[in-house]
Amino acid sequence: MAEPGTDTDDFAALEQLIVGEIPDVTSIPDEALDLVEQVRDLVEATVLTDVGADVRSAAAGLVAQATELLKAATHPSAVRFARTPDGRIDQLAQAGSGMLNPQAPRMVIRPVLDAVDVGAEPRSVEVVADCVLTAAHSGPPGRAHGGVVATLLDHLLGIATSAAGRPGFTAGLEIRYRDATPYDVPLEVRARWTHRDGRKSFATGEILAQGRVTAEATGVFVAPRDMQARWQRDAEARPEPADAGQA
Numbered sequence: 001m002a003e004p005g006t007d008t009d010d011f012a013a014l015e016q017l018i019v020g021e022i023p024d025v026t027s028i029p030d031e032a033l034d035l036v037e038q039v040r041d042l043v044e045a046t047v048l049t050d051v052g053a054d055v056r057s058a059a060a061g062l063v064a065q066a067t068e069l070l071k072a073a074t075h076p077s078a079v080r081f082a083r084t085p086d087g088r089i090d091q092l093a094q095a096g097s098g099m100l101n102p103q104a105p106r107m108v109i110r111p112v113l114d115a116v117d118v119g120a121e122p123r124s125v126e127v128v129a130d131c132v133l134t135a136a137h138s139g140p141p142g143r144a145h146g147g148v149v150a151t152l153l154d155h156l157l158g159i160a161t162s163a164a165g166r167p168g169f170t171a172g173l174e175i176r177y178r179d180a181t182p183y184d185v186p187l188e189v190r191a192r193w194t195h196r197d198g199r200k201s202f203a204t205g206e207i208l209a210q211g212r213v214t215a216e217a218t219g220v221f222v223a224p225r226d227m228q229a230r231w232q233r234d235a236e237a238r239p240e241p242a243d244a245g246q247a
């Protein structure tokens with residue numbers, strides 16, 4: 001088995017990201033999005049169902065048929081990039097909010113209109129997402145699982161570091177669970193980059209349910225050494241602003 005993160009097909013997807021041939025997210029057919037929604041509904045129905053064994057058995061047979069239909073053609077890699085209308089690059093199969101991943105919670109990121117180009121001088125940009133969890137995300141009775149809450153925050157803090165122009169991998173994430181995060185209730189997830197220290201980007205965020213903060217997070221995101229070196233080279237190659245030195 002290949003080392004994690006070194007799979008050739010995943011590298012092909014990353015190469016696509018670097019050379020800039022990223023399809024538009026609007027090119028995803030409605031049928032693909034509908035399939036994801038149907039599977040999410042299926043998962044919730046499976047969690048909540050109270051039908052008898054015979055009906056479960058019939059349903060399992062139908063699901064197995066559907067699985068076979070989908071396996072008739074598969075992508076070599078789960079990594080698939082697309083550009084959102086606001087210019088952000090998304091990985092459609094990621095587990096945080098991936099449009100093509102039914103396992104991802106229904107989290108929709110609002111357009112980020114003032115994002116900073118990666119490698120340019122970073123600036124804090126607030127990123128906001130809307131999310132509704134379901135019973136399939138529950139933990140203790142009536143509230144969401146803490147790991148799912150952490151997923152929402154990890155993802156949006158990561159997006160915030162990208163929007164600020166200094167993305168990185170999550171190296172540390174601290175969550176403060178202040179109150180129950182409910183499911184079947186609209187949630188607002190917010191995040192923002194705060195500062196950097198060399199390759200480290202720091203971000204904070206929170207989840208609100210009906211205006212009440214249920215969880216807060218701080219995270220540190222570390223850019224791989226080669227990525228940081230490239231930003232450094234790009235910054236050195238950039239021409240000085242016209243008014244540089246005139247104050």
Ligand SMILES: CCCCCCCCCC(=O)SCCNC(=O)CCNC(=O)[C@H](O)C(C)(C)COP(=O)(O)OP(=O)(O)OC[C@H]1O[C@@H](n2cnc3c(N)ncnc32)[C@H](O)[C@@H]1OP(=O)(O)O
Pocket residue numbers: 089090091094096154155157158159168169170171172173198199200220222223224225
């Ligand atoms: C395209 C759209 C995609 C959307 C994605 C949304 C975001 C999703 C976010 C994720 O889920 S990322 C996936 C989960 N995270 C990972 O897989 C990261 C796994 N870890 C690594 O790959 C490496 O540890 C990493 C590249 C992050 C860093 O390895 P390095 O060997 O390059 O760094 P090193 O360990 O030397 O640490 C660099 C600096 O960070 C510091 N550091 C590391 N962990 C830290 C921590 N937890 N807290 C504070 N500082 C930390 C470390 O002390 C050091 O500080 P100094 O430079 O000042 O010495």
